[in-house]
Amino acid sequence: MNKHLAISSLLTLFLVNHASAVEVPEAAQSCVVCHGAQGQGTSQGPKLAGLTSLYMNAQIEHFISGERKNVVMTLMAESLVDLNVRQQALAYYAEQGTAPELQKRGDTLVQSGAEKLYYQGDPHRSLPACYSCHGPSAVGGGPFPRLAGQQSSYLKDQLVAWQKKQRSGDPDNTMGHIASKLKDSEIQALADYLSAIQ
Incomplete structure (x- = not known):
């Protein structure tokens, strides 16, 4: 009886994994281990769901050129030199995920220091509001990445x-200038705040 149960469990696991693999286009299957089948992110890689193709393509180019450094991602990026294959993978991940509830700047009641930085910045330190590039709901767009729901540790x-x-x-080097003015506690607070937006 236990033998049949074990075989049945293995078969079920295989079918579930096979079904997931079939749903992910072949061009994106090498990304699944680190970024998840729906781009939800894992402990090995950030969330890709909902990032724009434009932004993800720029990051692949940065890894290939060496502007961004990560041994695994450089190898993965170099495997996506065929632009047709790359676009299939990028389009798949860009379509995943759901948008958080849209917030309008005037509707936002700023309560925490992280929210204040996100929506108002800090003029005394020449820190622009994060929303001015990443949007009122932190979903980004075009060359600006989605921050909403990204892992706190990654951010x-x-x-x-x-x-x-x-x-x-x-x-x-806009982000370099901005980040250089942030305190460690502000970095952590922003990361926690943005990761909690679903």
Whole structure:
């Protein structure tokens, strides 16, 4: 009896995994291990669901050129030099995920320090409001990435990388200038705030 149950469980697991693999286009299947079948992110890689194709394509180019450094992602990016294959993978992940409830700037009651930085910035430190690029609901658009729902640890790591000049590739090093003015506590607060937006 236990033998049949074990075989049945293995068959069920295989069919579930096979069904998931079939839904993911072949061009995107190499991304699944780190970014998840629906781009939900894992402990190995950030959330891709809902990022724009334009933004993801720019990041692939940054990994290929060496502007962004990550051994695994550089290898993965180099495997996507065929632009037709790359566009299929990018289109798939861009279509995943749901948008958070749209917030309008005037409707937002700013309560925390992170919200204040996101919606108002800090003019005394020449810090622009994050929403001016990433949008009122942090969903980004065009060359600006979605931040809403991204893993807190990933957001924090990226802000620290901008701060330490370990990441580059945006026009005029805008994110480097912004991150350099943030305190460690503000980086953590922003990362936690943005990751909680669903």
